[in-house]
Amino acid sequence: MSKVVVIGGANLDLIVKPNQDIVFFDSNPSKITTSHGGVGRNIAENLALLGLDVTLIAPIGNDFAGKEIIDYANSIHLTVLPINVSETTKYIAVMDKENDLYIGLSGMSIFETLNKEALEPYLSAIQSANLLIIDTNLTEELIEYILDHSKCPVYVDAISTNKAVKLKTFLHRLTGIKMNRYEAQTLSNINYNNAADLESISKFFENHGIKNTLITLG
Numbered sequence: 001m002s003k004v005v006v007i008g009g010a011n012l013d014l015i016v017k018p019n020q021d022i023v024f025f026d027s028n029p030s031k032i033t034t035s036h037g038g039v040g041r042n043i044a045e046n047l048a049l050l051g052l053d054v055t056l057i058a059p060i061g062n063d064f065a066g067k068e069i070i071d072y073a074n075s076i077h078l079t080v081l082p083i084n085v086s087e088t089t090k091y092i093a094v095m096d097k098e099n100d101l102y103i104g105l106s107g108m109s110i111f112e113t114l115n116k117e118a119l120e121p122y123l124s125a126i127q128s129a130n131l132l133i134i135d136t137n138l139t140e141e142l143i144e145y146i147l148d149h150s151k152c153p154v155y156v157d158a159i160s161t162n163k164a165v166k167l168k169t170f171l172h173r174l175t176g177i178k179m180n181r182y183e184a185q186t187l188s189n190i191n192y193n194n195a196a197d198l199e200s201i202s203k204f205f206e207n208h209g210i211k212n213t214l215i216t217l218g
Helices: 039-049 064-075 109-113 120-127 140-149 161-167 181-188 195-207
Strands: 003-007 011-018 030-037 053-061 079-085 090-095 101-107 131-135 154-157 176-180 212-216
Touching: 003 039, 003 120, 011 064, 030 039, 030 064, 039 053, 039 064, 039 131, 039 154, 053 064, 053 120, 064 079, 079 120, 120 140, 131 140, 140 161, 161 181, 176 181, 181 195, 181 212, 195 212
Parallel strands: 003 053, 003 131, 011 090, 053 079, 131 154, 154 176, 176 212
Antiparallel strands: 011 030, 090 101
16 A cells, blocks of 8 residues: 655644623633634545554644644544644634634644654655645744655655745656645746636746645635
8 A cells, every 4th residue: 555644734623612702801601612724634534534554643642632633543544744843833713603713822832843854764755655744833944854865756745835935946856736826826927817827827837737636715
């Protein structure tokens, strides 16, 4: 069976759904639920549930959130190789009364403290993979380190316009990329207004040697 290695974020997500319109500077009665998140972790989970041999490499702390993430991964036969950090990253989503995202709060700064030495213990796993998937929570230094040492196709999720810019100097080294239209516009400098523009944007990535380009219209 082909081995997939995913490198990226693994969060504990807190989803807040107020019972009424949000009142600022006051306590708002709400329903609060938790789930496991992080772009890399989400991808790894779905691939594991499809029955693939998947390993997730992610910064995970020795805390309640980290234990939750690893225990769940074990239950679905997802191998986790944790990069030891002081605290597991978290994400808070506050929804409005229509259940649309009102504001998201992302605590991902731990990634900025990671250097290539953080991945060195897992170099053999990276080099033995048949497919590598990364997300742009990783710093440019870590993305370059992975590309320098990979021996297989590399796919990436751009995540956001702010984080997608990290990929500009590495596009020619990627096999596949998944973006929404805003991230695609940022990387290609081509505005999307209609289907013809989408063809032009896709051609931009094809010209950079990317074989598989996925652009959502979100």
